[in-house]
Amino acid sequence: RGQGVYIANVIKCRPPRNRNPEPDEIARCTPYLLRQIALLQPRLVLAMGRFAAQTLLAEGGCDSPDTLLRTPLGRLRGRVYTARLAGLALPVVVTYHPAYLLRNPADKAKAWADLCLALDTAEALPAPG
Template identity: 65%
Template sequence: MSVGYTERQQAMLQEMGIRVWVPPRVEVAEAAVPVVDVVVEGVGARVRGHDERGDVVARVVEVSAPVSGTVPEPVSELVPASVVALRSTGVAAMDWDALRAAVSSCRACTLCERRKQTVFGVGHPQAQWMLIGEAPGEQEDLQGEPFVGKAGQLLDNMLRAVGLTRSEAPAHEQVYIANVLKCRPPQNRNPEPQEVAQCEPYLLRQIALVQPKLILAMGRFAVQSLLKTAEPIGRLRGRVHEVQGVPVVVTYHPAYLLRNPLDKARSWEDLCLAREVMARAG
């Protein structure tokens, strides 16, 4: 049954995991655009036809309970339907327990369909150093912890070299580690922009809760996502950036260093810069 959408546009909504309910008959004025209700996991969104460029647009409506029948009046600005938010509401005000539960139950993108479990983060909740990677791999997906396997072993060695650990320790010695994405992309492919966008509120809330004195961003996608830039790591290394008022030092991902061991020297330089930043901060 069609309400004015092409097969391609309907397929796009289905690919997002959005269940589209089409009423038997919708009475609209001649100049109006088609209207359907999109109902997903406790979030309703009213899709209003197409914009001037022919793209499907939607108003995101966040609600606390599943929607049935009519949808409340939209409360946000028009956004592309491909980024309709399906995550829990109120992320910016969540404590650790609520945030962990929200991540665990999140179905905001198709990565939830294949995950074994979400990978929330690990370390001291008030750590002075916060390390941010890109996305879980196969072992992380199985164990529910970031940076395990050979890349994790290399990271642990790097941390020990500067007197830090992910194991139980005081806040000034133990780090907090999180990823940009909380679910593993299939075959460890690169994160897609809409996946990064859906996970970003979770990561920003983790940063706000930890309140670190320094963030070490590891890997191209972590760096570019945090700093909102397309510049390569090579141009961003060696200087201090900032996110939410927190100094950010850029370095290579441990998995990259395993494939390119000659760059381990550069990564050590980045760690030394991070230590200098911490020393200046007292």
């Protein structure tokens, strides 16, 4: 934040008892996320966690929603996707959710590699405006 970074959530309010969001809740909130992307026109999206990755990659046409639901997050990370979101072709990098990393510190090195991939991708993009 403050350095050209914006944080947005797929779900715009926390589900009761902090449970995982239901598919219909994600579907109701996705238009708001896509509108945020349209307004912000980011150069790159870092999808942190399973729900962010599945939603953005499915909406961006990177794979079918059914395939994404069956694919573990660990297999989605480590590469750059090109997603069509809000009329923009955006690079999307997938990584673990911070809460997951608190419970699984051994995966922090993988998340660091994902952040390095995102930075390298952003630096390779043409300069804005």
